[in-house]
Amino acid sequence: MDSAYDFSTGSRAQYEVALPKAKDFTDHLNRVTKNRAASTLKELYKYQSVPGMIVMAGGIPHPEVFPFETLSATVLAHDAFPLDPPRVPKKNKSVLSWLFSLPKPTISFTIPKYAPKPTDATTIQLSSSLQYAAATGPPALPLFLREYVSKVYRPAYADWDVLVNVGATDGWSKIVNMLVELGDAILVEEWTYPSAENTFLAYECERVPVKMDAEGILPEILEKVLSEWDEEKRGKRRPRILYTIPTGQNPTGATMQLDRKKQVYEICSRFDVIICEDEPYYCLYTGEWTPKGSKSDRSVLEQRLLDSQKKEGPEGNEAYIKSLPPSYLNVDTEGRVIRMDTFSKTSAPGSRLGWITANPLFIERLTRISEVSTQAPSGFATAMTTVMLQQWGFDGYIRWLRGIKATYNMRKTWICDAFADTFHLEFNQNKSLFPNGTRTITCYSRQEPRNRWDEKRDAHHKPLVTFTPPTAGMFIFLGVHVSEHPDYHDLVKKGENATQILVQKLWTNLADNLVLFAPGWYFDAGGEHAIGGNGYGYFRLSFSIATYEETYQAVERFAKVLDKFFHVK
Ligand SMILES: Cc1ncc(COP(=O)(O)O)c(C=O)c1O
Secondary structure, eight states: OOOSEETTTTEEOHHHHTSOOOOOOGGGSOHHHHHOOOOTTGGGHHHHTSTTOOOOSSOOOOGGGOSOSEEEEEEEOTTOSOSSOOSSOOTTSOHHIIIIISOOOEEEEEEESSOSOOOSTTOOOHHHHTSOOOTTOOTHHHHHHHHHIIIIIOOSSSOOEEEEESOHHHHHHHHHHHHOOTTOEEEEESBOOHHHHHHHHTTTOEEEEEOEETTEEOHHHHHHHHHTOOHHHHTSOOOOEEEEOOSSOTTTOOOOOHHHHHHHHHHHHHTTOEEEEEOTTGGGBOOOOOOTTOOOOOOHHHHHHHHHHTSOSHHHHHHHHHHSOOOGGGGOSSSOEEEEEESTTTTOGGGOOEEEEEOHHHHHHHHHHHHTTTOSOOHHHHHHHHHHHHHHHHHHHHHHHHHHHHHHHHHHHHHHHHHHHHSEEEESOOOSSSOTTOOOEEEEOSOSOHHHHHHHHHHHOOOOEEEOOOSBTTEEEEEEOGGGSTTHHHHHHTTOOHHHHHHHHHHHHHHHTTOOOEEGGGGBOOSOOSSSOTTOEEEEEEOSSOOHHHHHHHHHHHHHHHHHHTTOO
């Protein structure tokens, strides 16, 4: 695997040196960010670790008084999760026992307060990790992350860098802090992650929803919004930031591939928009769901890539990296993409650790913001995570990600299979929810007698639910056909918001029957929707936690509640 970044020396490789350098984006910094000076005291950290330096400058505690002499951990081995778990867990065994009772291979390590030979930048010792540190954190983790970014994302410009942070929420908050002026307009997907909105809505910002399909935002709509923006009429400048979740989008599960990204990038470049890609689910790109017993419509090449992904060793690792949708960084020749990554979904959310990849100006300004907010992430989290990554090595980390991906793929298969076994499914029948050639599944009740189905199918059958099987992440986004409800048209006639009233009622019925879905309206960024529209109520189902049995139970309860709700006999 060739790399643009030389991990051992920390220097750029030839290939990367030849790439263009980032453009100057000073114009995008807000007034507060332009005013920010380097924290005078924190500048001292840079010199503190120079060998031989007698440090008498800072108010730093002596490591002798740190109560932590060692930190030890037993962590799962990089190959603890199988690459090709069975579709159905073994009979009479709950998945918990199947997944968790077998002892998994582990490795153990201990981090001392003082490393015997603290010789290079990759050494982790508690006397340094638990000490005050520069906002960039101890160098070992950024070194690992640069290698990862270089090999997996392959940015298309030369002078990108990484900055560790306290997870994607922190990363986005700092980006907003750096770029947004009070009252700005910000481009978002029409359904989006509400916490991301809450970050900028407090800045009196206007969200500008862009219609999407199952691949994410529609370039022609983005172009229309930007080209028709009338600053005078809107009373604000044209949007300069796009917040997007390109892979396993939260909540819709949409995943954007390279061609669409190129189109979006070109438009953003033309209208000078900074693309902020928030990618917590990137490594959980799982591909299509194939119903049990059906032949997949994959090409020979696609099948070969899929088979390679099940192989151990470098071939499997290469195939996995190849299978991931290229990052926006991969088309970014100007440095206008800010990428947010997190360890929340690939290691543990409580570690509160992540990083940003961006151009050097943004990295420098974000560092200044970090100096006066979080400073460096917690030394405990950073030390433990870094040593774990070092023990696994780069290839081991990729193998770990593949194992995680395989478990999410298994869970996705359970829930899709549960729908197939509980409902009558029709494929590609209802395109209005997820347009643009995506594969949709429409669910009908199984309560209706078969002969009635066959004879008078259209007259008697109500489509209940439509969704697109997700290809990444941990969510299924369902559209419930509330317009099929017997009261729908009466409510509309009375001038009521029939969709909202009925979907709220259904959600309560589900909760009363001990099934909790996230209501779609939590994620609604407003505006006109390309996905669905009036008459559809939405729910987001997460398949990340429930056991196999619970997954089936939940879908069966959902089916029963729907039968009652829609008066299906
Ligand atoms: C799109 C998106 N961004 C960010 C986060 C939070 O990430 P972190 O734990 O790194 O703050 C989530 C978690 O659900 C998410 O779905």
